[in-house]
Structures are given as structure tokens and as C-alpha cells.
Amino acid sequence: xxxxxxxxxxxxxxxxxxxxxxxxxxxxxxxxxxxxxxxxxxxxxxxxxxxxxxxxxxxxxxxxxxxxxxxxxxxxxxxxxxxxxxxxxxxxxxxxxxxxxxxxxxxxxxxxxxxxxxxxxxxxxxxxxxxxxxxxxxxxxxxxxxxxxxxxxxxxxxxxxxxxxxxxxxxxxxxxxxxxxxxxxxxxxxxxxxxxxxxxxxxxxxxxxxxxxxxxxxxxxxxxxxxxxxxxxxxxxxxxxxxxxxxxxxxxxxxxxxxxxxxxxxxxxxxxxxxxxxxx
Numbered sequence: 001x002x003x004x005x006x007x008x009x010x011x012x013x014x015x016x017x018x019x020x021x022x023x024x025x026x027x028x029x030x031x032x033x034x035x036x037x038x039x040x041x042x043x044x045x046x047x048x049x050x051x052x053x054x055x056x057x058x059x060x061x062x063x064x065x066x067x068x069x070x071x072x073x074x075x076x077x078x079x080x081x082x083x084x085x086x087x088x089x090x091x092x093x094x095x096x097x098x099x100x101x102x103x104x105x106x107x108x109x110x111x112x113x114x115x116x117x118x119x120x121x122x123x124x125x126x127x128x129x130x131x132x133x134x135x136x137x138x139x140x141x142x143x144x145x146x147x148x149x150x151x152x153x154x155x156x157x158x159x160x161x162x163x164x165x166x167x168x169x170x171x172x173x174x175x176x177x178x179x180x181x182x183x184x185x186x187x188x189x190x191x192x193x194x195x196x197x198x199x200x201x202x203x204x205x206x207x208x209x210x211x212x213x214x215x216x217x218x219x220x221x222x223x224x225x226x227x228x229x230x231x232x233x234x235x236x237x238x239x240x241x242x243x244x245x246x247x248x249x250x251x252x253x254x255x256x257x258x259x260x261x262x263x264x265x266x267x268x269x270x271x272x273x274x275x276x277x278x279x280x
Contacts, residue, residue, distance in 0.1 A: 004169040005192045006204040008132050009154070009228060010053075010066060011163065011219030015125040016150040018045055030095050030155045030162065033126060037102040040125050050102040051115040051127035054252075059111050061245030062164075066128070067092035069164055069229045070157020080236045080278045082269045084244075085262040093251050093258045095162075100252055108249055119149055128154055128163065131220040135203045138216070151219030153226050161223050164231040167207070236278055243268040 012033075014026060019036070022043055027033040037049035053059040068075065068084065071091055077083035100107050104118070116133045118124040120143040136142070137149035154163035170188045172181055194210035205217045213221060243265050251261040273279040 001174075002169045002171045003188065003192075004167040004207050006132070006168045006206050006208075007220060007224070008130055008166045008168050008205070009163050009220050009223050010128045010130050011154050011223045012152040013119065013127055013129050013134065013137070013149050013219065014152065015046075015119075015145065015148055017148050018125045021045075026150075026152050027126070028153070028156055030099070030157075033155055034098055034102070036126060037099075041102060046125050047123040048102060048104050048118070049125050050099055051110065051118045051124040051129070052099055052103055052107060053110060053112050053115055053129065054096075054100065054103070054107040055111040055114070056108050056249050057245040058241065059245070060108070060248050061241045061243075063096055064092055064244050064248055065231070065241065066154070066163045067095055067157065069232075070155075070160050070162030072157070072159030075232060075240050076234070076236045079280070080273055082240065082266040082273075084240075085259070085266050089262045090258045093248070093261065096248070097252055108252070120144060131217065132168070132204055134216040134219070138202075151216060151222075153219060153222035154228065156226065161226045161228040163223055163228050165224060165228050166231055168204075235276070236273060239272045239276065239278070240269055243272065 012027065018040060019026065022039050024036045024039055027036050033050070040046065040049035052063065054063055068088060071088035073088040074083055104110065112130055112133060115124070115127050115129050116136050119127065119137055122144050134151055138146045140146050154161040156162065172184055176184065192208055194208065197206050197208045197210040201212060202214055202216045205213065205220045247261060247265040247268060250256040251258055256264065270279060
């Protein structure tokens with residue numbers, strides 16, 4: 001059994017002061033993000049215009065998934081066959097690679113904490129980052145940019161925002177004893193009560209009574225309102241996410257072209273899906 005306690009999604013975070021100083025409108029598409037990045041780089045006001053959670057593995061796989069959802073793509077076809085080697089898949093890869101031109105060259109080790117700290121240290125100006133990281137921007141104990149980072153909808157693809165909707169929650173194991181389950185449930189309810197939410201209102205986009213959405217939740221709300229799609233969780237998708245996270249780096253580093261990269265990822269998926277009994 002699981003109990004949802006907060007909504008999470010990647011949404012656009014940006015340095016409002018930098019965009020205002022350079023006369024840049026808040027980007028609504030990735031073409032606009034790239035155009036903004038070029039102006040920011042030319043101005044030399046930060047180390048790198050963009051940040052991104054491109055760490056090889058789960059993070060990099062999620063970045064492709066976000067882009068592909070934005071293009072309206074479906075990952076799994078009939079009979080659990082892979083379905084990413086197409087025009088939408090190529091465009092998703094090309095967009096990811098274009099973004100890396102404006103990032104720290106070590107982007108393949110960049111996870112959520114890495115990007116969060118880049119923002120907090122004033123090193124980047126724009127990133128599509130998890131809504132759960134928004135409050136850290138205004139934490140005076142660790143952030144040098146308090147009040148300067150604002151939130152907006154994830155950039156639009158051709159079909160939807162290029163991100164995925166998630167929820168975070170607490171999970172209770174089916175094999176608990178009744179006594180263990182009762183104790184765990186009582187502890188969980190104490191931890192996610194209205195008093196906790198009022199004391200930590202801006203720490204997340206809570207699904208708990210007492211929550212009042214503020215500026216830090218604006219990006220998540222706009223992303224959902226613009227039609228972001230839920231993460232397409234399933235057994236086959238778990239395999240797809242894994243092979244994407246392993247295979248995409250070869251394209252970003254120039255070792256393979258887009259079509260070869262996608263074909264090799266599909267081949268790796270087929271092997272793993274057959275081993276898992278999901279394909280004949």
C-alpha cells in the first residue's frame with residue numbers, strides 16, 4: 001500500500017535577474033531556451049548558461065523520456081516491442097545534445113544535487129529541475145541566490161510539456177504483521193500531518209490539508225496545467241528507462257549518430273525484455 005504525499009515534476013527554474021537584465025523573456029520552448037542560453041553565454045554573467053540532470057543512468061534516461069513525452073511519443077508498442085527509433089526519438093536526442101553545448105562539460109555526472117548546487121552558487125541561469133528542489137534556492141544557509149530563482153512551466157515540446165508528472169509517497173510492505181503495519185501507519189500520519197505542512201509549506205507541492213501553493217509551486221502547477229503527461233510506469237518501461245540511461249551517452253559524446261544510438265538501445269531493450277519474459 002502506498003500513500004501519496006506530494007506532487008513532483010521537473011519544471012523550468014531561471015534566474016529572473018539575469019533574464020531581466022538581458023531582456024530575455026521566460027522561455028516556453030526548448031528553441032527559446034537555446035536562444036536564451038546563447039545570449040547568456042555572450043554576456044558572460046555565469047559560468048554556464050544551462051544546467052541539466054544528465055548523469056549517465058537513471059537521470060539521463062529520464063531526460064530523454066521527458067523530451068520524448070513532449071513530442072507525443074509512445075515508448076512501447078504491440079507485444080511490448082520498443083518504439084523509440086523514429087523522428088520523435090531523433091528530435092529528442094538532438095535537443096538533448098544541443099543543450100549540452102551550454103552546460104558544464106562534466107554534464108554526464110550531473111544529477112539533481114549537482115544542478116541544485118550550481119544554481120545556489122550562481123554558476124548557471126536556467127535548468128529544468130525537480131519541483132522538490134525549489135525551496136533550496138531560497139535557503140539562506142546554503143544559497144547565494146535567494147529570491148533570484150523563479151519557476152515556470154517546463155518547456156513545451158510539439159505535443160506537451162517536455163517533462164513527466166510524478167508523485168512521492170510512503171510505501172507499506174505487504175508482508176508486515178498487523179502490529180507493524182499499524183505502528184508504521186501511525187508514524188507516517190504523524191509525519192505528514194497539517195502541522196508539518198504549515199511549518200514546511202514551501203518545501204514541496206504537498207497533497208496534504210493545510211497546504212497553500214506559493215511562488216515555489218508555480219512551475220509545477222503551470223506544467224500540469226499545460227498538459228504534462230504522467231510517467232508511463234510499467235514493467236517494460238522499467239527496462240526501457242534502464243537501457244536509455246546506458247545508451248544515450250554514446251550519442252552525446254559523438255561516438256554514434258542518432259539512428260544508430262536508438263537502434264542499439266532498442267536492441268538492448270529487446271534482449272532484456274526477452275530475458276524477463278516480456279517478449280517472445
